[in-house]
Amino acid sequence: AQSVAQPEDQVNVAEGNPLTVKCTYSVSGNPYLFWYVQYPNRGLQFLLKYITGDNLVKGSYGFEAEFNKSQTSFHLKKPSALVSDSALYFCAVRDGRDSWGKLQFGAGTQVVVTP
Amino acid sequence: DSGVTQTPKHLITATGQRVTLRCSPRSGDLSVYWYQQSLDQGLQFLIHYYNGEERAKGNILERFSAQQFPDLHSELNLSSLELGDSALYFCASSPGPGGYNEQFFGPGTRLTVL
Numbered sequence: 001a002q003s004v005a006q007p008e009d010q011v012n013v014a015e016g017n018p019l020t021v022k023c024t025y026s027v028s029g030n031p032y033l034f035w036y037v038q039y040p041n042r043g044l045q046f047l048l049k050y051i052t053g054d055n056l057v058k059g060s061y062g063f064e065a066e067f068n069k070s071q072t073s074f075h076l077k078k079p080s081a082l083v084s085d086s087a088l089y090f091c092a093v094r095d096g097r098d099s100w101g102k103l104q105f106g107a108g109t110q111v112v113v114t115p
Numbered sequence: 116d117s118g119v120t121q122t123p124k125h126l127i128t129a130t131g132q133r134v135t136l137r138c139s140p141r142s143g144d145l146s147v148y149w150y151q152q153s154l155d156q157g158l159q160f161l162i163h164y165y166n167g168e169e170r171a172k173g174n175i176l177e178r179f180s181a182q183q184f185p186d187l188h189s190e191l192n193l194s195s196l197e198l199g200d201s202a203l204y205f206c207a208s209s210p211g212p213g214g215y216n217e218q219f220f221g222p223g224t225r226l227t228v229l
Contacts (some may be wrong), residue, residue, distance in 0.1 A: 032215050043117065043205055043220035044158075051215040090158065099214045100170050103148075105158045 002027040002093050004106035012112045019081040021109045023074045023091030030096035033074040034103065035065055038088040047089075050074060051096075061085070081113045118142065119221035121206050127227045133194040136224045140187055140208030146170075147189040148209075148218060149181055153202040164189055165212050196228045 003026045013019050025031055032051055036044040048059025055067045065076045074091060091106040118141035128134055140147050149161040151174075160173035164183035175181075178196075183189045193200060203225050207218035 034217055036220075043119070043222045044207075044218075045117070046217040046219065049215070049217055094213060096214075099212045100163075100165075101213060102160050102163065102171050102173055103213070103218065105160075107157050 002031075002095050002101070002104045004091050004093050004104050006089075006091055006106035006109045008109050009107075010110040010112060012114065013081050015083050015113050015115050016080050019076075019078040019085065019111065019113070021076040021089050021091075021111060023076065023106060024072050025074060025091070025093040026072065027093055027095045028097070031072075031074075032094040032096050033065075033067065034092040034094075035059065035063070035074075035076050036090045036092065036105075038090065038108075040087075044090060047076070081111075083113050083115055086111055086113045117219040117221065119206060119208050119219050121204075121221035121224050123224060124222065125225050125227075127229065128196060129229055130196055130198060132196050132228075133192065134196065134226065136191040136193070136204050136206075136226075138189045138191070138206030138208075138221060140189070140206075141219055144208035144210050144219070145187065146209045146212060146216075146218075147183055147187070148207040149175075149189070149191050150205040150207065151202045152205060152223075156202075158205075161191070163213070170212065193226070198228050201226055201228045 035047040050067045120139045161175040163171040207220045209216040
């Protein structure tokens with residue numbers, strides 16, 4: 001069974017500073033990793049994914065994430081945060097061996113960007 | 116706009132009642148997933164349908180059931196409702212069975228059980 005940990009309930013950052021949201025995972029096979037963002041009273045929006053290949057993945061709205069196999073991590077990053085990045089961020093993993101396997105979501109990290 | 120639609124947006128009902136939530140996936144997507152989001156449980160996977168067939172079950176109560184119709188829309192039926200069923204219910208869709216496909220989420224249905 002796969003699992004995801006987002007160790008921080010909330011991340012606070014000043015506008016213009018770098019933003020990092022941490023995610024570690026556990027899966028038996030090769031991991032398929034995803035990041036989603038949820039704005040208040042909205043559904044989750046897909047940001048980016050890692051399936052295979054380059055460990056640095058670029059996604060929407062200037063976000064990127066780095067896959068680190070040895071540390072089983074997939075941290076989300078943005079070089080310069082905006083107030084509009086304030087939202088709830090979810091990391092998710094699926095076991096690549098199981099096409100029908102469910103997508104396991106982390107508990108979410110609330111990002112607060114202050115002006 | 117993800118292309119996934121859900122109705123109704125809000126639903127207020129009483130304990131013991133039964134409700135039906137509806138989801139229309141993105142055009143061409145064969146997979147539909149249902150999730151429940153609550154403050155204490157987080158985002159919980161309920162069930163997955165692919166091209167009309169149930170493919171995976173998560174933490175879905177026996178009081179809950181779902182189906183996917185030939186036109187690929189899906190319905191989630193919640194019966195004998197309890198206060199604890201109050202939550203946001205999301206539907207998501209993807210082109211294929213899972214794998215490397217990302218899921219596209221609808222705006223959700225907010226269920227309040229009084």
